[in-house]
Amino acid sequence: MHNTNLAVENSAHTLGQRFVQLFGGSPRVYQAPGRVNLIGEHTDYNDGFVMPAAIGFYTRVSVAPRHDRKLVIHSENYSEQVEFDLDRLPATRAGHWSDYVVGVVKMLVRSGKQLGGANLLVDGNVPQGAGLSSSASIEVAVGYALLDLADQASDRTESDPNKIDRTKLALLCQQAENEFVGARCGIMDQFVASHGERARALLLDCRSLEYRLLPLPDDVALAICNTMVKHSIAKGEYNQRRAECESGVRALSKYLPNARALRDVTPEDLETYGHELPDVVRRRCRHVIGENGRVLQAAAALERGDLQAFGKLMLESHRSLRDDFEVSCSELDLMVELAKQAEGVYGTRMTGGGFGGCTIALVHAGCVEAFQRTVHEGYERSTGCKPEIYVCSAADGVGQVA
Numbered sequence: 001m002h003n004t005n006l007a008v009e010n011s012a013h014t015l016g017q018r019f020v021q022l023f024g025g026s027p028r029v030y031q032a033p034g035r036v037n038l039i040g041e042h043t044d045y046n047d048g049f050v051m052p053a054a055i056g057f058y059t060r061v062s063v064a065p066r067h068d069r070k071l072v073i074h075s076e077n078y079s080e081q082v083e084f085d086l087d088r089l090p091a092t093r094a095g096h097w098s099d100y101v102v103g104v105v106k107m108l109v110r111s112g113k114q115l116g117g118a119n120l121l122v123d124g125n126v127p128q129g130a131g132l133s134s135s136a137s138i139e140v141a142v143g144y145a146l147l148d149l150a151d152q153a154s155d156r157t158e159s160d161p162n163k164i165d166r167t168k169l170a171l172l173c174q175q176a177e178n179e180f181v182g183a184r185c186g187i188m189d190q191f192v193a194s195h196g197e198r199a200r201a202l203l204l205d206c207r208s209l210e211y212r213l214l215p216l217p218d219d220v221a222l223a224i225c226n227t228m229v230k231h232s233i234a235k236g237e238y239n240q241r242r243a244e245c246e247s248g249v250r251a252l253s254k255y256l257p258n259a260r261a262l263r264d265v266t267p268e269d270l271e272t273y274g275h276e277l278p279d280v281v282r283r284r285c286r287h288v289i290g291e292n293g294r295v296l297q298a299a300a301a302l303e304r305g306d307l308q309a310f311g312k313l314m315l316e317s318h319r320s321l322r323d324d325f326e327v328s329c330s331e332l333d334l335m336v337e338l339a340k341q342a343e344g345v346y347g348t349r350m351t352g353g354g355f356g357g358c359t360i361a362l363v364h365a366g367c368v369e370a371f372q373r374t375v376h377e378g379y380e381r382s383t384g385c386k387p388e389i390y391v392c393s394a395a396d397g398v399g400q401v402a
């Protein structure tokens with residue numbers, strides 16, 4: 001992706017100009033990225049390990065203070081404007097794009113932040129319903145923007161990005177999603193939107209929230225293939241998988257009293273006690289326990305520059321998600337098969353919550369164009385539907401851009 005920085009600056013500037021047209025004032029512009037998960041799927045809410053990277057698709061938020069207690073939010077994507085009174089925020093979600101903003105505002109207020117009125121203009125290019133975390137990117141962009149605004153209003157004239165605790169921000173945005181929007185997601189998406197870094201994958205321990213940034217080789221592209229099958233994790237399947245994992249832990253903790261989450265169960269434990277579990281629950285547990293091991297092995301492979309080994313782990317992850325966790329679908333499986341056959345592909349798998357959305361392939365940079373062509377043609381031939389393929393590199397997390 002050439003000239004990404006220039007494109008970002010241009011569009012940040014345009015968003016600022018548009019803000020002035022709509023509201024007047026002197027806005028600041030912030031952005032938070034979408035993400036792709038390289039490996040570690042459905043492990044975050046089991047206190048396990050994940051390895052996502054932030055990608056060069058963003059939600060941008062332009063913001064300036066108001067003199068009253070109103071929040072006026074304009075969405076460029078929906079060409080719609082909504083207003084809230086900070087002292088009378090809605091108690092429940094409305095099933096509207098503004099839920100993400102309101103949820104974050106409510107969590108900020110609950111955490112003790114003094115917020116004043118503000119105008120916000122929101123615009124984004126993260127594909128929606130594609131499993132690339134457009135929702136986390138709006139939450140984190142809005143959260144960061146409002147925290148920075150509150151800090152400017154309180155004690156400083158110049159904002160200091162280091163003052164914002166990115167881990168707290170991620171947790172707060174996850175709470176907004178869990179408690180207001182109604183999806184019981186884990187911490188992965190909000191964390192990488194907050195802490196991601198250019199050219200790095202992020203290895204996160206979802207229990208301790210300790211993380212390490214691992215360099216991704218320059219000559220490897222992240223090819224994200226959108227099946228165009230829309231997914232929505234707010235729908236019941238995601239929460240059901242989570243409940244199945246929790247019931248597995250409850251049953252196993254009879255034998256393993258120290259097991260608080262599937263993170264604490266080893267493959268040997270599952271061998272020994274797995275027959276006590278209903279078949280479906282046992283397979284869900286087997287996926288999560290195996291996947292945690294694969295993430296750690298993948299991190300070691302990346303650190304020694306062994307992309308072949310990394311790629312094999314991605315393929316195993318896909319099989320496990322398809323057969324044991326049952327969150328794939330025929331379009332994702334087809335995309336994986338097509339990518340596997342293309343030249344220069346180290347590995348590929350479904351990415352994100354599943355039931356549609358995208359696959360990720362690690363592709364040698366020199367082979368990317370041929371990859372796009374063959375996968376595109378093959379997918380269209382089999383399904384009659386044109387996929388979208390985004391060639392990305394890892395990008396920075398949330399920050400101020402203008």
Ligand code: GLA
Pocket residue numbers: 037040041042043044045185186187188189233352353354
């Ligand atoms: C969604 C959730 C994440 C994670 C993934 C599956 O993206 O938001 O927290 O659980 O699904 O790995």
